[in-house]
Amino acid sequence: MRRDRLEDVIEENAKQARPWLTWALGGAGVGLTVALIGLLLYLTVLTVGLSIDGRSVRLRSGWTVRDLFANGMVTRRPGDLVSAKKHQVLKRGQGNPAYLMSQGHVIAAGDRLQNSEQITSYNGTDIVEHTHAATETIEMPIHYDGTGPKETVVTSGSPGVSEVTVGDVSGQVVTERVLVPAIARVVRREPLSNGAKTVALTFDDGPWPGSTLAILKILQQNGIRATFFEIGEQARQWASLSRQVADAGMEMGNHSETHPLNLGRLSAKSVSNEITYAQYNIRKASGKSPLFFRPPGGNTTGAMYPVLAKLKLGWVQWDIDTEDWTRPPTAKIVSKVLNNVHPGYVVLMHDGGGDRSHTVQALPAIIQGLRAKGYVFVTISELSRVPHRMG
Numbered sequence: 001m002r003r004d005r006l007e008d009v010i011e012e013n014a015k016q017a018r019p020w021l022t023w024a025l026g027g028a029g030v031g032l033t034v035a036l037i038g039l040l041l042y043l044t045v046l047t048v049g050l051s052i053d054g055r056s057v058r059l060r061s062g063w064t065v066r067d068l069f070a071n072g073m074v075t076r077r078p079g080d081l082v083s084a085k086k087h088q089v090l091k092r093g094q095g096n097p098a099y100l101m102s103q104g105h106v107i108a109a110g111d112r113l114q115n116s117e118q119i120t121s122y123n124g125t126d127i128v129e130h131t132h133a134a135t136e137t138i139e140m141p142i143h144y145d146g147t148g149p150k151e152t153v154v155t156s157g158s159p160g161v162s163e164v165t166v167g168d169v170s171g172q173v174v175t176e177r178v179l180v181p182a183i184a185r186v187v188r189r190e191p192l193s194n195g196a197k198t199v200a201l202t203f204d205d206g207p208w209p210g211s212t213l214a215i216l217k218i219l220q221q222n223g224i225r226a227t228f229f230e231i232g233e234q235a236r237q238w239a240s241l242s243r244q245v246a247d248a249g250m251e252m253g254n255h256s257e258t259h260p261l262n263l264g265r266l267s268a269k270s271v272s273n274e275i276t277y278a279q280y281n282i283r284k285a286s287g288k289s290p291l292f293f294r295p296p297g298g299n300t301t302g303a304m305y306p307v308l309a310k311l312k313l314g315w316v317q318w319d320i321d322t323e324d325w326t327r328p329p330t331a332k333i334v335s336k337v338l339n340n341v342h343p344g345y346v347v348l349m350h351d352g353g354g355d356r357s358h359t360v361q362a363l364p365a366i367i368q369g370l371r372a373k374g375y376v377f378v379t380i381s382e383l384s385r386v387p388h389r390m391g
């Protein structure tokens with residue numbers, strides 16, 4: 001009986017202990033299961049494991065190619081926009097974007113990354129600019145035979161035409177095919193015979209955007225050389241215009257650095273600076289040293305002579321003032337020249353200082369009219385006499 005009771009007690013105790021054990025064991029099991037499920041979720045649903053350029057990485061599920069770039073996990077560069085001609089870089093980074101490949105296929109930027117993918121990254125490729133077709137004028141070359149101020153056109157020549165493809169962005173000519181070849185103009189140069197009727201066209205106050213090149217073109221088309229009295233500070237500002245004038249065979253003149261209208265009111269030092277600085281700037285821009293000085297407004301001063309002597313500069317005014325800077329009608333500019341010209345005369349016109357459209361319009365008729373009277377065109381240094389007086 002005692003024994004039975006003892007067994008009962010043990011049995012009873014065991015009965016009371018079992019739920020606790022069951023709960024403990026059960027709880028551990030659930031925890032383990034949750035952890036396993038969590039791990040499984042982590043490995044299969046919440047993240048993906050893959051390799052990028054041979055490096056294993058684990059990423060949040062749902063990431064796209066774009067996310068990889070945004071988070072700096074791929075550092076390949078986009079390509080460049082390059083020129084059609086020599087594939088020089090025009091715009092850095094404006095080519096195709098960097099890209100990723102998996103199993104031989106490019107993955108689109110918005111594609112989700114897949115588990116166990118093996119991804120390789122590549123720099124973006126360059127984009128070659130587009131081109132367009134155009135026709136271009138081939139400049140007519142000019143050949144000079146002999147030396148001397150008298151010029152006779154032997155062969156008139158003509159410009160050519162070529163078909164080109166041009167880079168849309170670079171503007172460079174990529175291919176060129178000559179449709180009509182240019183024919184050179186041949187000009188014979190000779191010394192002046194005694195008693196030749198010479199005339200020197202001069203243009204002041206340039207270089208000036210627009211009008212200087214318009215005048216230059218007319219002179220070149222007619223095979224004529226003239227003299228350009230440039231303002232030093234403008235030659236510095238528009239150096240390429242000054243260079244084109246000089247390269248076209250024109251004579252460069254010095255018309256002071258800042259065009260003060262009355263040199264006589266300046267100190268000797270200022271007068272010296274006006275002439276010296278202009279000489280330097282015109283030489284620097286055009287590549288040619290002026291041989292003559294023309295005072296602004298024609299106003300001379302004693303202080304200029306020692307400076308001119310030091311720089312070995314002559315000085316010159318004009319015989320005919322067209323007053324073109326007041327913008328008279330074109331016909332008036334033309335008649336002023338043609339009605340007053342004499343052999344050896346210097347004609348004053350302007351390529352700068354304002355709207356010179358009337359001068360540009362008058363010039364062809366002036367040239368034609370002077371030619372009809374038997375005049376040949378010379379530069380100031382080619383004149384047989386250099387007049388210092390004003391007309």
Ligand code: ZN
Pocket residue numbers: 204205255259296297
């Ligand atoms: Zn002037």
